[in-house]
Amino acid sequence: MKRTLWPVMMLMVVALTAAACGGDDGGDSANGTIVVTNAWARSSAAMANAGAVYMTIENTGGADDALLDVAVDPSVAASAELHEVVMGDGASSTTMTGEMGDGMSSTTMAGDMGDGMSSTTMAGDMGGNTMTMQEVDQIDLPAGVSVKLEPGAYHVMLLDLAAPLETGTTIAVTLTFEHAAMFAVNAEVRAE
Amino acid sequence: MRIAVAAAALVAAMLTAGCGGDARSAVERASTQPGSALRGVVRTPPLRVGDVVLPDESPTGRGEPFAMRARPGGLLLVYFGYTACPDICPTTLADIGAALRGLKTGRDRVEVAMVTFDPERDTGEVVTSFLDHFVEGGHALRTEDSEQLQAAESAFRVVARRVDEKDTYSFEHTAITYAVDDSGTVLVEWPFGTTWQDMRSDIELLIDRSSVSNDKETVP
Numbered sequence: 264m265k266r267t268l269w270p271v272m273m274l275m276v277v278a279l280t281a282a283a284c285g286g287d288d289g290g291d292s293a294n295g296t297i298v299v300t301n302a303w304a305r306s307s308a309a310m311a312n313a314g315a316v317y318m319t320i321e322n323t324g325g326a327d328d329a330l331l332d333v334a335v336d337p338s339v340a341a342s343a344e345l346h347e348v349v350m351g352d353g354a355s356s357t358t359m360t361g362e363m364g365d366g367m368s369s370t371t372m373a374g375d376m377g378d379g380m381s382s383t384t385m386a387g388d389m390g391g392n393t394m395t396m397q398e399v400d401q402i403d404l405p406a407g408v409s410v411k412l413e414p415g416a417y418h419v420m421l422l423d424l425a426a427p428l429e430t431g432t433t434i435a436v437t438l439t440f441e442h443a444a445m446f447a448v449n450a451e452v453r454a455e
Numbered sequence: 456m457r458i459a460v461a462a463a464a465l466v467a468a469m470l471t472a473g474c475g476g477d478a479r480s481a482v483e484r485a486s487t488q489p490g491s492a493l494r495g496v497v498r499t500p501p502l503r504v505g506d507v508v509l510p511d512e513s514p515t516g517r518g519e520p521f522a523m524r525a526r527p528g529g530l531l532l533v534y535f536g537y538t539a540c541p542d543i544c545p546t547t548l549a550d551i552g553a554a555l556r557g558l559k560t561g562r563d564r565v566e567v568a569m570v571t572f573d574p575e576r577d578t579g580e581v582v583t584s585f586l587d588h589f590v591e592g593g594h595a596l597r598t599e600d601s602e603q604l605q606a607a608e609s610a611f612r613v614v615a616r617r618v619d620e621k622d623t624y625s626f627e628h629t630a631i632t633y634a635v636d637d638s639g640t641v642l643v644e645w646p647f648g649t650t651w652q653d654m655r656s657d658i659e660l661l662i663d664r665s666s667v668s669n670d671k672e673t674v675p
Contacts, residue, residue, distance in 0.1 A: 305545050308588035310581045313541035348542060351616075351627045393614050394543055394647060395627035414546040415648055421541065422623070455549060 292448040296324025297404070297440060302450040304421075307428040314340065314421035314428050316436055316450045317412045322404040324443075330402040332439035333419045339434050341423035344398050348415050351393040396420070401441070430454045493660060494653035495634070495643035504533075504610045505639015509570060509603065512579025513586070513595035521568065521594050523610075524639040528665050529564035530658060531635040535613045535628065537573035538585040543630050543647055548589035551632060554654035555590060561662040568594035570607060572615040572626060611641075634661060 292299045302318035322328050333343045394415075402417055404410055412418050419436060421428075428434065433449040504523040511521035525531035532551055536544035548569070555565060567590045571577040574597050577585075582595035598604050608615060615628040630647035634657065643657050 305549060306588070307545070308538070308585040310584040311538055311545075311588070313539045315541040315545070346542070392629065392646070393616070393627050394630045395618060396542060396625060398620075414542055418542050455553070 292446060295443055296322055296326075297328065297438075297443045297446075298323055299438070299448045302436065302448045304428050304434060304450045304452050306430040306452050306454050307424060309427050311427065312423050314424050315346075315414075316343075316419035316421065316434070317414065318419075318436075318448060318450065319409055319411050320402075320404060320438075321409040322406055325406050326442065327406050328404045328443055329441040330404060330438060331400075331441055334437045334439070335421060335434060338425055340421035340425060342421075343436065344420045344422065345400075345402060345417070346396045346420040347399050347417045348394055348396045351395050404440070428452045493643045493657050495645040495649060495657050497643055498641065502611060502633070502641040503639055504633070504635060504641060507607045507610045507639075509596040509607055510598050511568075511594045512597050513583040513593060515592050516594055521596055522639070523568075523607075523635055525566065525635055525637045526564065527637050529566065529637060530642075530661055530665070532565065532567045532658075533570065533611070533633045533635055534568070534631075535570045535572055535608065535611065535615065536630075537571050537626055537628075538577050538581055539573065539623075539625065543628075545589070547630060547632060547647060548586065550649070550651040550654060552589040553651035554658060557655055558658060561659075561666075564662060564665075565658060566592075566594065568596055570596040570604075572604060572608065572613075572628065574599045574604070634658070636661070636665065 292302070298321045300319045300321070302316065304314055304316040307314050316333075320330060330345065333345055335343045398420075399417070402410060402412075410417070430452050432452045434452065435447045436450055437445060437447045439445045507523040508520045509523075510516075511519060523531065523533060534544075534547060534551070536547070538544070551567060555562060555567070558565070567586070569582060569586045571582050577597060579595055579597050582597055583593075586593040586595055596607075598607075607613075611629075611631075611633060613629045613631075615626050618625050618627055632645040632649070632654070633641045634643045634645070636642050642661055645654055645657070
């Protein structure tokens with residue numbers, strides 16, 4: 264009898280650990296097949312008019328989906344847009360900047376940048392490497408894949424903040440998908 | 456009964472272990488041993504920017520023009536950006552702030568300056584507020600003289616190009632933080648994405664070097 268208690272207790276331990284730690288991430292939400300974790304926004308300066316929200320979106324379902332739109336209440340910002348950061352070449356024209364964004368996923372870009380920057384001695388002119396951001400129509404969410412909205416990559420841009428984003432508060436961001444039902448995530452405002 | 460007590464203790468232990476194991480603090484611990492080499496990018500030959508002088512519109516500047524040189528034996532971190540930038544610029548400044556907050560020594564020898572390439576929207580007050588949010592007491596450098604701004608940008612090989620959108624505009628821009636010494640020489644450059652741990656490691660290394668060279672100079 265005593266022995267049979269252990270599996271139950273271990274399950275309890277696991278469940279309690281998961282529940283307690285889940286709260287650390289903030290902004291965890293799920294809707295059927297779409298699971299959003301670690302939704303956060305960087306706190307903003309008193310007079311700043313722009314902000315960004317980041318999150319990890321996992322499509323746990325068997326069919327591809329896409330994030331089509333984002334929205335926040337006017338008490339947060341006048342509007343919200345899906346953006347991505349892309350590398351430019353500094354001398355490029357506007358149209359070329361647009362083209363460069365195609366096919367450049369956030370993860371590969373962040374990876375490439377990380378590789379190129381450690382302990383390098385450089386003779387060339389680095390000034391040619393520029394970064395820019397652009398609005399995207401949608402963010403693809405392939406079945407079974409996690410897509411990260413993170414600094415230097417995809418992000419939700421908040422335009423014309425109504426008030427500074429204060430550390431410790433949360434802002435609701437409504438996500439609209441191609442297939443999954445619309446739902447809101449609470450993004451935790453952090454100082455990091 | 457005993458099992459219940461033991462299980463409760465186990466639960467408590469696992470909760471502590473599970474949540475306390477913060478990956479960030481592990482990284483921090485790993486990076487407290489400064490490497491022997493700089494982790495940022497070292498340009499050969501280095502940029503010399505000491506002749507660049509811009510108006511400083513922060514209270515720190517007290518109305519004096521600011522030259523791109525660190526104080527004697529110190530380090531000056533320079534970033535070109537704009538405050539309507541939601542992602543790249545705040546991320547970089549947050550990383551600079553994080554790098555400086557944990558410095559074991561020499562924090563008072565490191566200054567930070569941000570040059571705005573958007574003087575139209577960025578007043579001196581706005582840049583000061585933006586900078587202060589991440590690093591207190593920084594220099595908010597701003598000029599409405601486009602030739603002066605371009606001269607500063609080209610000294611740092613910075614490219615900033617305005618991109619017009621529907622009813623607003625943003626910039627395609629170089630996103631590098633420069634560490635400048637007291638002679639106006641750029642010692643190391645941190646491209647966007649450099650971690651604050653790597654920045655801090657480089658700052659500690661450069662401050663150490665600077666202390667050594669200063670000591671040598673004072674010894675006859």
